[in-house]
Amino acid sequence: MRYERPNTANEAASLLAQPSTTAHILAGGTDLLVKMQSDQFNADLIIDIKSIKGMRDIVEDENGFTIGAAVPCAALGEHEGLKTAWPGLVEAANLIGSNQIQSRCTLSGNLCNASPAADSVPALVAAGAKALVVGTEGERAIPVEHIPLAPGRTALKRDEFIRALHVPAPSPHSADAYLRFTPRTEMDIAVVGVAVALTRSADGRVSEARVCLGAVGPKVILATEAADLIIDTALEETVLESLAQHCANAASPIDDKRGTVAFRKHVAGVLAKRSALIAYERAGEK
Ligand SMILES: Cc1cc2nc3c(=O)[nH]c(=O)nc-3n(C[C@H](O)[C@H](O)[C@H](O)COP(=O)(O)OP(=O)(O)OC[C@H]3O[C@@H](n4cnc5c(N)ncnc54)[C@H](O)[C@@H]3O)c2cc1C
Numbered sequence: 001m002r003y004e005r006p007n008t009a010n011e012a013a014s015l016l017a018q019p020s021t022t023a024h025i026l027a028g029g030t031d032l033l034v035k036m037q038s039d040q041f042n043a044d045l046i047i048d049i050k051s052i053k054g055m056r057d058i059v060e061d062e063n064g065f066t067i068g069a070a071v072p073c074a075a076l077g078e079h080e081g082l083k084t085a086w087p088g089l090v091e092a093a094n095l096i097g098s099n100q101i102q103s104r105c106t107l108s109g110n111l112c113n114a115s116p117a118a119d120s121v122p123a124l125v126a127a128g129a130k131a132l133v134v135g136t137e138g139e140r141a142i143p144v145e146h147i148p149l150a151p152g153r154t155a156l157k158r159d160e161f162i163r164a165l166h167v168p169a170p171s172p173h174s175a176d177a178y179l180r181f182t183p184r185t186e187m188d189i190a191v192v193g194v195a196v197a198l199t200r201s202a203d204g205r206v207s208e209a210r211v212c213l214g215a216v217g218p219k220v221i222l223a224t225e226a227a228d229l230i231i232d233t234a235l236e237e238t239v240l241e242s243l244a245q246h247c248a249n250a251a252s253p254i255d256d257k258r259g260t261v262a263f264r265k266h267v268a269g270v271l272a273k274r275s276a277l278i279a280y281e282r283a284g285e286k
């Protein structure tokens with residue numbers, strides 16, 4: 001197996017494009033190194049992207065935040081601008097693993113691993129984030145919700161990788177929240193995860209909303225009907241009940257020892273209500 005550490009994104013894309021090569025991008029390695037221990041793992045090229053310029057930077061400007069693909073999740077929790085703008089996204093990223101994992105794991109790796117239970121993905125989708133994808137033919141921006149296709153599969157072409165994630169600057173009086181249910185309090189994978197991002201207008205009513213469900217389908221679910229329900233409301237109890245019902249209906253979970261279908265659907269509704277209330281309260285404080 002070959003290990004390459006390119007200095008430019010173009011070089012990395014060319015390496016990925018090499019014919020008859022099974023190549024894998026290496027970011028933090030917290031998923032990849034675990035997979036490499038498996039007998040089924042097959043790769044002849046590992047491309048470490050950490051030396052590419054800008055990969056470890058978080059750039060803030062008037063349009064939002066560009067988070068390099070090798071920025072460890074721990075660094076997100078230390079970025080005051082990002083924490084203020086998107087507290088739910090930072091909380092979701094900081095739920096991943098332990099301190100040791102935090103110092104290595106990345107948002108882009110969490111997304112490209114394409115686990116339905118990835119904690120940061122619902123929060124990225126709710127925030128309206130886009131993946132900045134580089135390939136041999138140039139760069140394109142893809143909404144994060146279109147990257148995972150199924151467990152372990154993404155929409156990236158063979159020669160493509162994510163160089164950064166762009167999270168837009170939130171509108172005034174906007175905020176987000178992410179909650180997950182795990183049987184253990186830490187070091188566990190989400191049985192259900194829900195992210196809500198919303199904007200409040202001057203009269204306290206919700207003017208924009210995005211609701212996203214994780215771990216209750218083969219890929220993340222952008223629950224647009226559920227989000228539409230809370231527009232032009234002040235999250236009255238009846239509205240929250242409808243939100244919960246719509247999220248439960250939108251969920252399409254598996255049935256396993258960590259939770260039955262009925263349980264996961266119910267929890268999706270409960271977490272949607274709670275996340276919406278947290279986001280609403282946070283937006284009111286801005
Ligand atoms: C002990 C432990 C606890 C964990 N707990 C959680 C948890 O609570 N919640 C959770 O969601 N996850 C958890 N994980 C999973 C893992 O830490 C995350 O998915 C992490 O965010 C992956 O990021 P990484 O940079 O380490 O990715 P890597 O391991 O480097 O890569 C993961 C996959 O994505 C690909 N990839 C990486 N970066 C890119 C890129 N820029 N472009 C294209 N492809 C790319 C790689 O080729 C690989 O297939 C845990 C893992 C461990 C070992």
